Amino acid sequence: xxxxxxxxxxxxxxxxxxxxxxxxxxxxxxxxxxxxxxxxxxxxxxxxxxxxxxxxxxxxxxxxxxxxxxxxxxxxxxxxxxxxxxxxxxxxxxxxxxxxxxxxxxxxxxxxxxxxxxxxxxxxxxxxxxxxxxxxxxxxxxxxxxxxxxxxxxxxxxxxxxxxxxxxxxxxxxxxxxxxxxxxxxxxxxxxxxxxxx
Amino acid sequence: xxxxxxxxxxxxxxxxxxxxxxxxxxxxxxxxxxxxxxxxxxxxxxxxxxxxxxxxxxxxxxxxxxxxxxxxxxxxxxxxxxxxxxxxxxxxxxxxxxxxxxxxxxxxxxxxxxxxxxxxxxxxxxxxxxxxxxxxxxxxxxxxxxxxxxxxxxxxxxxxxxxxxxxxxxxxxxxxxxxxxxxxxxxxxxxxxxxxxxxxxxxxxxxxxxxxxxxxxxxxxxxxxxxxxxxxxxxxxxxxxxxxxxxxxxxxxxxxxxxxxxxxxxxxx
Numbered sequence: 001x002x003x004x005x006x007x008x009x010x011x012x013x014x015x016x017x018x019x020x021x022x023x024x025x026x027x028x029x030x031x032x033x034x035x036x037x038x039x040x041x042x043x044x045x046x047x048x049x050x051x052x053x054x055x056x057x058x059x060x061x062x063x064x065x066x067x068x069x070x071x072x073x074x075x076x077x078x079x080x081x082x083x084x085x086x087x088x089x090x091x092x093x094x095x096x097x098x099x100x101x102x103x104x105x106x107x108x109x110x111x112x113x114x115x116x117x118x119x120x121x122x123x124x125x126x127x128x129x130x131x132x133x134x135x136x137x138x139x140x141x142x143x144x145x146x147x148x149x150x151x152x153x154x155x156x157x158x159x160x161x162x163x164x165x166x167x168x169x170x171x172x173x174x175x176x177x178x179x180x181x182x183x184x185x186x187x188x189x190x191x192x193x194x195x196x197x198x
Numbered sequence: 199x200x201x202x203x204x205x206x207x208x209x210x211x212x213x214x215x216x217x218x219x220x221x222x223x224x225x226x227x228x229x230x231x232x233x234x235x236x237x238x239x240x241x242x243x244x245x246x247x248x249x250x251x252x253x254x255x256x257x258x259x260x261x262x263x264x265x266x267x268x269x270x271x272x273x274x275x276x277x278x279x280x281x282x283x284x285x286x287x288x289x290x291x292x293x294x295x296x297x298x299x300x301x302x303x304x305x306x307x308x309x310x311x312x313x314x315x316x317x318x319x320x321x322x323x324x325x326x327x328x329x330x331x332x333x334x335x336x337x338x339x340x341x342x343x344x345x346x347x348x349x350x351x352x353x354x355x356x357x358x359x360x361x362x363x364x365x366x367x368x369x370x371x372x373x374x375x376x377x378x379x380x381x382x383x384x385x386x387x388x389x390x391x392x393x394x395x396x397x398x399x400x401x402x403x404x405x406x407x408x409x410x411x412x413x414x415x416x417x418x419x420x421x422x423x424x425x426x427x428x429x430x431x432x433x434x435x436x437x438x439x440x441x442x443x444x445x446x447x448x449x450x451x452x453x454x455x456x457x458x459x460x461x462x463x464x465x466x467x
Binding site for chain 1: 356357359360365450452453
């Protein structure tokens with residue numbers, strides 16, 4: 001279980017919520033309200049105050065790289081550090097089934113990252129994070145550049161992960177997507193963050 | 199020794215070349231004459247002053263005054279490093295990091311050379327110490343400037359890639375390795391090129407000077423090789439310390455990339 005208590009940083013109103021194993025929470029709010037900052041703060045990518053725990057263990061007691069492998073942030077347009085797609089995956093063969101499931105052919109291993117569209121980067125970015133088998137996925141509008149079919153494929157992939165006990169914080173602009181993937185939502189408002197049951 | 203001294207008449211004859219350039223600039227309306235005049239006067243005044251200072255220092259052979267002169271050289275070079283950065287570290291770090299690394303690297307290498315290889319008597323004699331320091335300093339300064347410049351530029355440009363690696367559980371050292379590698383490569387590029395091309399493309403200034411002063415070429419070459427080793431050592435150590443220090447400062451203990459510790463971009467350039 002992920003528990004967030006009074007998480008604060010400049011540009012972010014204080015947020016508190018619990019997330020059970022296998023649960024997905026949708027994060028909503030107008031742009032600039034701090035949704036991305038919330039995810040980055042949970043992943044400890046930016047300095048923040050507050051108490052964030054996974055199964056009772058505070059992130060401050062954990063080696064940060066290990067924390068991020070358990071609580072993994074996927075940015076809206078994920079970054080790439082090597083030239084070829086395959087170099088971003090530790091075990092290509094293990095990733096292959098997911099990669100094909102999201103509509104890529106096996107030969108995309110040698111594709112230059114430069115050639116990928118935004119939507120392709122988003123899909124491969126989600127797979128790259130799933131390969132770590134994180135306990136919590138922090139998804140920042142992972143389908144903003146995808147068509148309906150690809151969006152459905154990503155959603156069903158994540159829902160499948162939820163069934164294995166992975167939980168998910170999913171930032172989405174899309175009301176119907178929030179209803180499809182989550183039963184709860186965090187709504188960012190002027191005076192704070194509201195925790196709403198859908 | 200067959201050293202040929204130069205008198206003021208010789209200088210005046212050679213100086214007429216600059217006057218010729220100035221005259222051509224006036225006739226052809228190139229508008230270079232003013233800049234040329236200022237640069238020429240600066241060169242004359244600065245060199246005359248250095249000549250006076252060195253004469254005084256050589257007469258004194260005082261550890262105190264020699265180290266004060268050395269310190270002044272290092273502080274000037276530190277300013278140069280800072281001025282050449284497009285994105286500086288915020289606060290005292292902008293001047294402090296490059297200057298400290300240069301101070302340590304150049305001082306250590308110079309003292310090492312004076313006490314174990316050149317061995318003048320006394321070892322701190324300014325006739326040897328200051329020229330050696332000057333040569334090491336000039337090259338170390340270039341290396342540190344290039345290294346820090348490349349580091350900050352690459353970190354800003356590759357921010358998404360670095361944070362993607364951090365998000366997936368890389369340590370700050372793993373995530374920054376390509377950037378620190380690029381920074382070190384550009385820091386060492388000039389000295390590597392200089393060593394590879396020296397003797398073929400250009401004769402190094404110090405060796406040329408010794409040859410004109412009457413030293414046998416073989417002796418001058420040996421001296422030049424020594425200097426090249428010292429320069430390479432100083433540049434490598436100084437740049438490594440500055441790049442590692444910069445990478446350390448721009449990340450934190452929680453393995454975050456901290457570009458907020460960079461000052462605002464320099465719009466003046």
